[in-house]
Amino acid sequence: MILNRPVRLLYFSPTGTTRKILEKIAEGIGEDQPEHIDLTSPEARMGQHSRIKRGLTIIGVPVYTGRVALEAIRGLGQFKATDAPAIVVVVYGNREYEDALLELQNITVEAGFTPIAGAAFIGEHSLSTKDVPVAHGRPDSEDLDCAAAFGVLVNEKLTKTDSLSSVSPLKIPGNFPYRERGPARHVSPDSDDSTCTRCEKCREVCPTAAITLVEGYIQTEKNKCILCCACVKSCPYGARHLNDPQLRQFIQQLSITCSMRKDPEFYL
Ligand SMILES: Cc1cc2nc3c(=O)[nH]c(=O)nc-3n(C[C@H](O)[C@H](O)[C@H](O)COP(=O)(O)O)c2cc1C
Ligand code: SF4
Ligand code: SF4
Structure with missing residues (x-):
């Protein structure tokens, strides 16, 4: 049996869907109060290096253009692991996850973890709104039940496995070289000065410190924005x-082409 305590969650999750799913997986494993290592804030990715030893690490990232979000890669790069099993999880907005889970697996192996299970879950698309929904409201109760069930399966695998060296590589879909990320867009959400109260909530949640309050107005540095929409939500x-017309058109299209519900996938 491979020891599965402590259970720690290691994640980048601007709009919280990835975090929610990891928490449910931990519950399925039997841990209601896992340790959290949240890489979402800019400070959490400042380059403090840490070593992870033993215990079970559940690593979760959102899929951005079919790849692991770049900020997540920077955050995960701070960790080196020894004798450490990991579960790798990507969360995507009901379009596709393409090479992201394979990429996350490779990143964790390079850091010294041994991936013992992987999964792709669906979360509300960052750009989704009530009017133009894409996977709106996900993960829903069905997804969360699935996450808990996945946790139970992982636990069974850990119980049956003698040592990390006997774990076979996971058969995760995806291609290497990975797909291109696409060009930076240099667009961002904006604040409507007539309804904005300058409460600065958006500034607090922005994972890239793109938002500042300057002379009483909220300003957004477009070249820092990763379009996570944490500020909007x-x-x-x-x-x-x-407000960007091209992005609005893009999300309109996604709302139509990605309306068919996809289900979580497990790799054990
Ligand atoms: C820049 C960007 C690119 C994205 N690319 C994809 C994608 O390729 N496929 C997909 O299904 N969802 C994509 N999404 C949606 C996110 O993967 C999804 O909303 C995820 O649940 C966000 O995770 P979080 O709540 O932990 O931040 C993208 C979102 C953003 C902001
Ligand atoms: S969250 Fe940002 S945009 Fe919204 S009211 Fe507060 S300061 Fe204004
Ligand atoms: S400004 Fe950009 S990076 Fe910051 S929270 Fe908003 S969408 Fe995300």
Whole structure:
């Protein structure tokens, strides 16, 4: 049996869907209060190096353009592991996850972890709104039940496995070289000055410190924005919007082409 305590969650999750799924997986494993290593804030990715030894690490990242989000790669690069089993999880917005799970597996192996299971789950698309929904409201209760069930399966595998050296490589789909990420867009959501109360919630949640309050106005540095939409979803006054016409058209299309519900996939 491979020891599965402590259980720690290691994640980048601007809009919280990845974190929610990891918590449910931990519950399925029997751990209601896992340790959290949250790489979402800019400070958490400042380059403090840590070593992870033993225990079970559940690593989760959102899929951005079919790849692991770049900020997550930077955050994960701070860790080296020894004698450490890991579960690798990607969360995507009901389009595709393409090379992301393979990439995450390779990143964790390079860091010294031994991946013992992998999964792809679905979360509300970052750009989804009530009016133009893409996987809106996911993970829902069905997804969360699935996450807990996956945790149970992982636990069974850990119980049956004698040592990390006997774990076979996972058969995870994807291609290497990985797909191109696509060009940077240099666009961002903006605040509507007439409804914005300058509460600064958006600034607090921005994972790249792209938002500042300057002379009483919220400003966004477009070349820092990763379009995670944490600011849009957390604004208590609905004052932040993505107004870029091309992106609006893109999400309209996604809302149509990705309307068929996809289900979580497990690799054990
Ligand atoms: C820049 C960007 C690119 C994305 N690319 C994809 C993608 O390729 N496929 C997909 O299904 N969802 C994609 N998404 C949606 C996210 O993967 C999804 O919303 C995820 O649940 C966000 O995780 P979080 O809540 O932990 O931040 C993308 C989101 C952003 C912001
Ligand atoms: S969260 Fe909304 S109301 Fe608060 S400062 Fe940002 S845009 Fe303005
Ligand atoms: S400004 Fe950009 S990076 Fe910052 S929270 Fe908003 S969408 Fe995300």
